[in-house]
Amino acid sequence: MKFLHLILANLSRKKLRTILTVGSFAVALFLFAFLAVVKGAFGRGADIAGADRLVIINRISIIQPLPLSYRDQILRIPGVKSITHNNWFGGVYQDEKNFFPQFVIDPENQRQVMSELIVPDDQWQKFVADRQGAIVGARTAQRFGWKIGDRIPIKNVSYGTSGTWEFNLDGIYHSEHTGGDETQFWFQWDYFEERVPERFKGNTGWYVLRLNNPDDAPRVAKAIDDTFTNSSYETKTETESAFAAGWVKQFGNIELLILTIGSVVFFTLLLITGNTMAIAVRERVGELAVLKAIGFSDFSILVLVLAEALLIALVGGILGLGVAMLAVPVLGNALNGLLPELVLSPAILSLGLATALLIGAAGGILPGVGAMRMRVVNALRRV
Amino acid sequence: MAIPVIYNLRSVRARWVSSIVAVLGIAGTVGVFVAMLSLANGFRATLVASGSNDNAILMRAGATAEMMSGITLESIKIVQDDPAVARDSSGPLITSEVVVVAPFPLRATGTNANVQVRGVSANVLTIRRNVRIVQGRMFQPGLSELVVGTNANKTYSGLTLGNTVDFGGGHWRVVGIFDAGGSAFDSEVWADARVLDDVYKRPTNIYQSATVHLTSPAALQQLKDSVSADPRLNLDVFREVDYYAKQSTAMTRLITVLGGLVAFVMAIGAVFGALNTMYSAVSERGREIATMRALGFGGPAVVFSFLIEALLIAFIGGVLGCLAVLRLNGHTTSTINWQTFSNLAFAFRITPGLLLSGMFFALVMGLIGGLLPAISAARRPIAVALREL
Numbered sequence: 001m002k003f004l005h006l007i008l009a010n011l012s013r014k015k016l017r018t019i020l021t022v023g024s025f026a027v028a029l030f031l032f033a034f035l036a037v038v039k040g041a042f043g044r045g046a047d048i049a050g051a052d053r054l055v056i057i058n059r060i061s062i063i064q065p066l067p068l069s070y071r072d073q074i075l076r077i078p079g080v081k082s083i084t085h086n087n088w089f090g091g092v093y094q095d096e097k098n099f100f101p102q103f104v105i106d107p108e109n110q111r112q113v114m115s116e117l118i119v120p121d122d123q124w125q126k127f128v129a130d131r132q133g134a135i136v137g138a139r140t141a142q143r144f145g146w147k148i149g150d151r152i153p154i155k156n157v158s159y160g161t162s163g164t165w166e167f168n169l170d171g172i173y174h175s176e177h178t179g180g181d182e183t184q185f186w187f188q189w190d191y192f193e194e195r196v197p198e199r200f201k202g203n204t205g206w207y208v209l210r211l212n213n214p215d216d217a218p219r220v221a222k223a224i225d226d227t228f229t230n231s232s233y234e235t236k237t238e239t240e241s242a243f244a245a246g247w248v249k250q251f252g253n254i255e256l257l258i259l260t261i262g263s264v265v266f267f268t269l270l271l272i273t274g275n276t277m278a279i280a281v282r283e284r285v286g287e288l289a290v291l292k293a294i295g296f297s298d299f300s301i302l303v304l305v306l307a308e309a310l311l312i313a314l315v316g317g318i319l320g321l322g323v324a325m326l327a328v329p330v331l332g333n334a335l336n337g338l339l340p341e342l343v344l345s346p347a348i349l350s351l352g353l354a355t356a357l358l359i360g361a362a363g364g365i366l367p368g369v370g371a372m373r374m375r376v377v378n379a380l381r382r383v
Numbered sequence: 384m385a386i387p388v389i390y391n392l393r394s395v396r397a398r399w400v401s402s403i404v405a406v407l408g409i410a411g412t413v414g415v416f417v418a419m420l421s422l423a424n425g426f427r428a429t430l431v432a433s434g435s436n437d438n439a440i441l442m443r444a445g446a447t448a449e450m451m452s453g454i455t456l457e458s459i460k461i462v463q464d465d466p467a468v469a470r471d472s473s474g475p476l477i478t479s480e481v482v483v484v485a486p487f488p489l490r491a492t493g494t495n496a497n498v499q500v501r502g503v504s505a506n507v508l509t510i511r512r513n514v515r516i517v518q519g520r521m522f523q524p525g526l527s528e529l530v531v532g533t534n535a536n537k538t539y540s541g542l543t544l545g546n547t548v549d550f551g552g553g554h555w556r557v558v559g560i561f562d563a564g565g566s567a568f569d570s571e572v573w574a575d576a577r578v579l580d581d582v583y584k585r586p587t588n589i590y591q592s593a594t595v596h597l598t599s600p601a602a603l604q605q606l607k608d609s610v611s612a613d614p615r616l617n618l619d620v621f622r623e624v625d626y627y628a629k630q631s632t633a634m635t636r637l638i639t640v641l642g643g644l645v646a647f648v649m650a651i652g653a654v655f656g657a658l659n660t661m662y663s664a665v666s667e668r669g670r671e672i673a674t675m676r677a678l679g680f681g682g683p684a685v686v687f688s689f690l691i692e693a694l695l696i697a698f699i700g701g702v703l704g705c706l707a708v709l710r711l712n713g714h715t716t717s718t719i720n721w722q723t724f725s726n727l728a729f730a731f732r733i734t735p736g737l738l739l740s741g742m743f744f745a746l747v748m749g750l751i752g753g754l755l756p757a758i759s760a761a762r763r764p765i766a767v768a769l770r771e772l
Contacts, residue, residue, distance in 0.1 A: 264415060
C-alpha cells in the first residue's frame with residue numbers, strides 16, 4: 001500500500017492513455033453486462049419455471065385445442081394438487097406492434113396454480129365479479145400507461161367474428177421472481193365463451209397443473225398422457241421448464257451468437273490492454289532500472305506493474321458496470337414488447353468484475369515479468 | 384507539400400504490435416456490425432422472397448396473419464370469378480389454404496420444433512411460380528401425401544423422400560421435395576388442404592387464406608375495389624409481397640436494435656483503441672514530427688499524414704472484418720417466427736451495400752481515432768519537440 005502513491009503517479013504521467021485504457025475496459029464490461037442480460041432474458045422462462053408444474057397441450061400441436069372435460073379426469077390422477085386452463089386470445093391492441101400475450105383464464109383456479117403471480121386480494125375480488133374484467137402484468141401496464149379502472153379495447157379476428165372486445169382493467173399483477181413474466185393480459189373465461197361461436201366452446205388451449213410433490217412429475221405426466229391415448233385429443237404433458245426451454249430452443253442459436261460476440265470483444269480488449277501496458281513499461285525502462293538500482297526487489301517491480309494494470313481494470317470495470325446498471329432499465333423500456341424484461345443480477349456484476357481483473361492481470365503479467373527480468377545495467381545504458 | 388504516404392506505411396510497420404491491435408479492434412467491430420445487419424437482412428429477404436408481386440392474398444378483414452384468419456368456401460367462389468384473377472385451361476388460378484403447425488425433431492439437437500404445415504390446392508405451383516419440385520413429384524389430391532421444402536428437408540429428421548411420418552393423427556408419405564428459392568416456404572411442408580382439414584378435424588369449407596394469381600400486378604386495385612364493394616365479402620386483400628414484408632418487421636427490428644447497439648458500443652471501444660495507438664504513435668515520434676516541420680512540411684501536411692495513417696489502419700481493419708464475416712454469407716440458421724408459431728430457416732445475407740457500409744463505418748472510426756492525435760502532433764512547438772530526448 002505504501003507504493004500506492006507511486007502507482008498513481010505512474011498512471012497520471014500519460015493521463016490521456018490511462019483514460020483511454022480505462023475507457024476500453026468500461027466499454028467492454030458494459031457490453032459484457034448487456035450481452036449477459038440479453039442472454040438471460042431469452043432463457044429466463046426456463047430458469048424460473050415452477051418445478052412443481054406441468055403443462056398439458058394437444059399432442060398434435062400447441063394450436064390444437066383440448067376438451068374442457070379432461071379437467072375432472074386429470075384431477076383424479078393421484079399427485080395432482082390443482083389445475084387451471086388457459087386459452088390463447090391473440091388480439092391486437094391498437095396496432096400489431098403492441099404485441100403482448102392475452103390469455104383467457106379460469107378465475108377459479110388461476111391463483112392457486114400460478115401462485116407466484118401476485119394480485120392484491122381486493123383487485124382480484126373485483127375482477128372475479130366483473131364479467132369484462134381483466135388483470136394485466138405490471139410491465140404491460142407500464143408500457144401503455146394503463147391504470148386500474150381503464151377501459152381497454154382489443155381487436156380480435158381469430159374467433160369467427162371480427163370485432164373489438166372491451167375490457168375493464170381491474171387489477172395489476174406482479175411476479176415474485178425478479179424478471180418474471182409481467183406482460184400477460186388475463187380475462188374471464190365466461191366472457192370469452194359468451195362471445196365466440198359454438199365450435200370454440202367447451203375447448204381450452206392448454207392446462208397447467210400443480211403437483212403435490214415435484215418428484216412426481218415424470219409419473220404424473222405419463223399417467224395423464226396414458227389416460228388420453230387413442231382418444232381423439234391425445235395430450236402431451238411436460239414440466240413447465242421443459243415447455244419453456246422448447247420455445248427458447250426455437251429462437252435458434254442466440255446463445256452461440258452472444259458467446260461469439262462476447263469472445264470477439266474480450267479478445268480485442270485483451271490485446272488493447274496488453275499493448276498499452278507494454279508501451280507504458282517500455283517507455284519507463286529507465287525509471288524501473290533506477291528503482292531496481294536503489295534496492296527495489298525484482299518481485300516488487302512485478303507487483304508495481306501488475307498493480308497498475310489491475311487498478312486500471314478495476315476502475316474501468318466498475319465504471320462500465322455502473323453505466324450498465326444505469327442503462328439496462330432504460331434499454332429494457334426501449335425493448336419492451338420485443339424482449340422479456342432485462343435484469344442485471346449481482347451474479348452478472350461480480351462475474352464481470354472478476355473477468356475484468358483477470359484480463360487486467362493477464363495484460364499486465366507479460367510486461368511485468370519483462371520488467372522483473374531486465375538487467376539494470378542494460379536498461380540504464382539504453383536511452 | 385504533402386508527406387509521402389510511404390512514410391506512413393513504414394511507420395505502421397515499425398509499430399506493428401500497436402497497429403495490429405488497432406486493426407483487430409476495428410475488424411472485430413466491423414465484423415459484428417456487418418454480421419448483425421446481414422442477419423436482419425437475411426430474415427427480411429427470406430420473407431419478402433415468399434411474396435410475389437402479381438399474387439394477392441385474401442384473409443378475413445382485420446386479420447394480420449393467416450393463423451388468425453378464416454375464409455369460407457362461398458367467399459372463395461365469389462372471388463375466383465373476379466376478372467382480376469388470372470385463369471388457365473383448368474380454371475381460375477386460386478389456391479385456398481389452411482395452415483397448422485406440427486412438431487418435428489430438429490436434426491441438430493433432436494428436440495422438437497414447430498414446422499408450418501400448409502394445406503394447398505393442387506394447382507398451387509401455377510400460382511406460386513417461384514416454387515418447383517426438385518425431387519419426387521407433387522402430392523395427389525385426396526391422398527395423405529406431403530411435399531416438403533428444401534430447408535424443412537434439411538433441418539428436421541424424418542422429412543425425407545419416401546419416408547412416412549405421423550402427425551395430426553394421420554400417416555403421411557413424403558412424395559416430393561420442393562425448392563422455393565430461399566423463401567419462407569422452404570421451411571414449410573405442403574399437403575392437400577382438404578386432407579389436412581380432415582385429419583386436423585377442422586371445420587370443413589373454412590380456409591384460412593386464399594392466394595390468387597392476378598392478371599397483372601396492376602390488377603390488385605381492381606380486385607381490392609370489387610372485394611370491398613361486395614357486401615357478401617368481409618375480406619382484406621394484400622399484395623403477397625407486402626404481406627410477407629410486414630411479417631418480418633418485428634424480428635428485423637429486434638435484430639437491428641440489438642445488433643446496432645452492440646456495434647455502437649464496440650465502435651466506442653475500437654475508437655479508444657485507435658486513439659491509443661495514434662497518440663502513442665504521435666508521442667513516440669515527437670522528434671520525427673518536429674524534424675519534418677523544421678524541414679518545411681506545414682501543419683496541415685502533418686495532420687493529413689497522420690489522418691492517412693489512421694485511415695490506413697481503419698481500412699485494413701475494415702477489410703479484415705468484412706472478409707471474416709463473408710464466410711457467414713449463405714450460412715443458414717433458424718428462429719421462431721412468432722407470426723406463425725413455427726420455425727423459419729433463413730440465411731445470413733451479405734450484400735455489397737452492407738460491406739460498403741461496414742467499410743464506411745471503419746473509416747469513420749479511423750477518422751475519429753486519428754483526428755485529435757493528428758492535430759496535437761501538428762500543434763507541438765518545434766523547438767521544444769526537437770530538444771526532447
